[in-house]
Amino acid sequence: MSADHIHGTPGTGGWRKSSHSGPDNGDCLEVNDAHAGIVCVRDSKNPQGPALALPARTWTAFIDSVR
Template sequence: MRHIPALSAVHWRKSSHSNPNGGSCVEIADDFPGLVPVRDSKNPHGPALLIPAAAWTAFVASLKHRS
């Protein structure tokens, strides 16, 4: 069985590209070896996605490449 980390007490941070007026933002949590928890900042009590760290790194790199 896969261990699912408790996310209730983690520190979430918004993207550095977030709109200060609250627009469409994602938040991530650090300090989860091998995983990157991601959630919608407009729904902080809603579900979070647990993305493998390697997939998150590739996703962010592809976004930076497009800029």
């Protein structure tokens, strides 16, 4: 699934980076949780590339495990 199928034009609408991301756009993920029950994840260096769509509960469990 490409990022443009998730929420409009790549790079707009709903995608956000972690507040821990540096200003140089290094190794970062962007997430989009604009769709009920789904969290999409993509590489910030390749916003027009593929995105991984996960059930929201799976994303939450992952985040909880790495905190």
